[in-house]
Amino acid sequence: MSRLFGTDGVRGIANSELTCELAFKLGQAGAFVLGQQSGHKAKILVGKDTRISSDMLEAAICAGICSVGAQAVTVGVVPTPAVAFLTRKLGADAGVVISASHNSMEYNGIKFFNGSGFKLSDEIEDQIEAVINRGIEKLPVGEDLGRITQEFNAKNEYIQFSKTTIKTRLEGLKIAVDCANGASYEVAKEVFSGLGADVFAINDNPDGLNINKDCGSTHIKGLQMFTTQCGADIGLAFDGDADRVLAVDDEGNVVDGDKIMMICALDMKNKGMLKNNTLVATVMSNLGLFIAAKNHGINVEQTKVGDRYVLEEMLSKGYCIGGEQSGHIIFLDYNTTGDGLLTALQLLSVMKATGEKLSSLSSVMQQLPQVLVNAKVKGNKEECLKDPEIKKEIEDIEKIFSGQGRVLIRPSGTEPLIRVMIEGPDIDFITEKAKHLAALIEKKIS
Numbered sequence: 533m534s535r536l537f538g539t540d541g542v543r544g545i546a547n548s549e550l551t552c553e554l555a556f557k558l559g560q561a562g563a564f565v566l567g568q569q570s571g572h573k574a575k576i577l578v579g580k581d582t583r584i585s586s587d588m589l590e591a592a593i594c595a596g597i598c599s600v601g602a603q604a605v606t607v608g609v610v611p612t613p614a615v616a617f618l619t620r621k622l623g624a625d626a627g628v629v630i631s632a633s634h635n636s637m638e639y640n641g642i643k644f645f646n647g648s649g650f651k652l653s654d655e656i657e658d659q660i661e662a663v664i665n666r667g668i669e670k671l672p673v674g675e676d677l678g679r680i681t682q683e684f685n686a687k688n689e690y691i692q693f694s695k696t697t698i699k700t701r702l703e704g705l706k707i708a709v710d711c712a713n714g715a716s717y718e719v720a721k722e723v724f725s726g727l728g729a730d731v732f733a734i735n736d737n738p739d740g741l742n743i744n745k746d747c748g749s750t751h752i753k754g755l756q757m758f759t760t761q762c763g764a765d766i767g768l769a770f771d772g773d774a775d776r777v778l779a780v781d782d783e784g785n786v787v788d789g790d791k792i793m794m795i796c797a798l799d800m801k802n803k804g805m806l807k808n809n810t811l812v813a814t815v816m817s818n819l820g821l822f823i824a825a826k827n828h829g830i831n832v833e834q835t836k837v838g839d840r841y842v843l844e845e846m847l848s849k850g851y852c853i854g855g856e857q858s859g860h861i862i863f864l865d866y867n868t869t870g871d872g873l874l875t876a877l878q879l880l881s882v883m884k885a886t887g888e889k890l891s892s893l894s895s896v897m898q899q900l901p902q903v904l905v906n907a908k909v910k911g912n913k914e915e916c917l918k919d920p921e922i923k924k925e926i927e928d929i930e931k932i933f934s935g936q937g938r939v940l941i942r943p944s945g946t947e948p949l950i951r952v953m954i955e956g957p958d959i960d961f962i963t964e965k966a967k968h969l970a971a972l973i974e975k976k977i978s
Contacts, residue, residue: 536664537657539838539945541643543632546585550640552592558642559596559604559628561663563678565656566626567602570647573678574602577622579615579686580630581715581773584740585640589630593642598678599671607686611715611774613871614690616649620868621689623647631715631773634750635947637743649868651840687719694723694873697866698881703728705880708764708780710755712748713738714772720873729880732762744771749778749859749872752786760784766883766890770872776859777872779879781890789859790821791894792879796861797853798828798896799882805852805865806830812845812854814838815940819955824897837942839870900937901959907950907970909977916941916950916977925972929954929965937962941973950977 536542542558544550559576567574576597580586586609594604607618612629619627625647632639644652644660652660707729711717717736725731734754735747747754749769759767759780767780779787793811800806810831813821817834825832833851835841839862842854846864855861860870867874883890909916916922926939937956944951952970954962 535658536661537654539840540633541629541641543635543639543641545638546583546589546640550589550642552588555589555592555642556596556599557664558660559593560599560668561596561660562626562628562644563597563602564600564663564668565659566646567600569656570625574625575605575623576602577605577607577615577619577624577627577683578630579607579610579612579618579627581632581743582609582713582717582738582740583632583637583640583743583772585638586630589640589642593628593630594680598680600668600678601672601676602678604678604680606680606682608682609715609718610687610690611719611871611873612643613775613867613869613874614686614715614719616645616869617690617693617867618683618686619645619647620649621693622683626652629773633773633775634744634748634771637741637745645869650843651869691719691722691726694719694877695727697863697874698727698877700881700884701728702880702884705729705766705884706762706764707731707880708755708759708762708767709733709736710747710749710752710758710767710769711736712744712770712772712774713742714744714748714770714774716770716774716873720768720770720774720876723873723877724880732758732764734758748772749776752778752780756780756784756786766880768876771859774872775870776856776861777876778859779876779890781894783891785891785894787890787894789855789857789861790818790899791897792859792875793853793855793861794821794824794897795882795893796863796875796878797825797830799885800853801828801830807850807852810849810851812842812851814842814856816942816953817857818897818899818902819938820897820899828896838945843869900955901957901962902953902955903959903962903966905952905966905970906944907952907973907977909948909950909974916943916973919976922969922972922976925969929969939965939969941969
């Protein structure tokens with residue numbers, strides 16, 4: 533039987549794979565396990581994104597929490613990192629986020645944070661799963677049942693916190709924002725305009741069905757056009773739960789997570805704020821990042837793909853910045869998880885302090901052409917790493933590169949996909965090889 537929790541909580545198609553029954557059990561078992569740890573009835577914050585299924589799942593989760601005598605505190609539609617912050621701020625024992633992040637609207641997910649705002653350990657997740665499997669022998673009745681309350685000021689608490697993470701105002705900057713019809717649709721505009729910037733927003737009218745639909749950080753072309761049309765200094769594209777952000781420069785070019793990390797890490801180094809002179813990135817980061825970091829005397833630690841692995845490395849060795857090419861970046865001096873709004877503010881503060889355009893700042897690194905192709909599979913995703921024919925194809929491609937490129941295949945932690953990434957100097961060649969390798973994987977792993 534496969535593990536219930538994936539690399540980023542429990543995800544699936546709402547009302548099919550992620551049912552109300554499962555949501556109830558997750559709320560119930562989560563509150564039970566966390567209550568046992570704390571020695572008292574747990575207080576659990578519950579936040580959500582804008583997709584239509586989030587209300588339904590919120591009701592089920594809160595019912596499960598109350599069924600074991602714990603308190604559910606709803607904070608409404610807020611970014612995922614806001615729940616991590618509010619869990620600490622409000623002294624809760626845990627936080628729950630209902631979101632499938634960048635995935636399309638039919639999906640949803642449930643993710644827990646502990647009382648310190650960090651994702652739960654595998655051990656705690658396994659304990660929750662064990663309780664779901666065996667059930668709870670005796671449930672409270674009468675006055676021992678839990679209650680549901682609402683924290684009306686939650687959004688404003690996060691807005692005020694976000695503003696304090698930079699020491700400069702943003703007057704004079706024109707900012708284009710794509711809110712992905714998701715959790716950032718109110719807070720992003722309020723934070724940027726509250727700091728004095730001129731803000732132009734698109735995809736800020738969620739209807740429950742349009743989250744991430746042809747917009748946000750996974751569909752950035754619309755923001756590229758909008759940024760140049762309105763003459764903005766920068767465009768910022770969030771994903772559905774706003775834990776990641778990508779940027780568009782003043783010339784309409786995409787500035788991805790690698791470049792954002794490099795710009796911010798170099799600024800931190802110059803200010804003496806880059807702890808242990810190190811940036812943490814994953815194996816999916818562009819080779820250009822590692823070259824640029826070396827040229828500027830910055831160390832880079834590599835991890836497996838996934839923000840939890842980045843965070844583990846940062847916590848274990850005392851690093852303060854790390855993240856992924858996708859724009860999921862952790863600034864550990866301020867928050868305990870990837871935070872798109874916080875990342876955007878750090879980037880804006882560099883622009884403001886230096887007076888440089890983003891197009892100039894992003895020239896700090898030159899990206900090697902990189903192609904990512906998804907192979908859809910029905911079988912065991914791990915098998916592709918062992919198949920002799922697939923292994924030989926990878927070896928043959930890397931021999932051609934002679935050290936000037938690489939091949940990386942990685943099973944998705946949240947979808948039935950194998951991600952095929954190839955880097956190299958010739959875009960046409962690597963595109964052809966990536967498509968060929970993905971087709972081979974689909975043929976062999978079915």
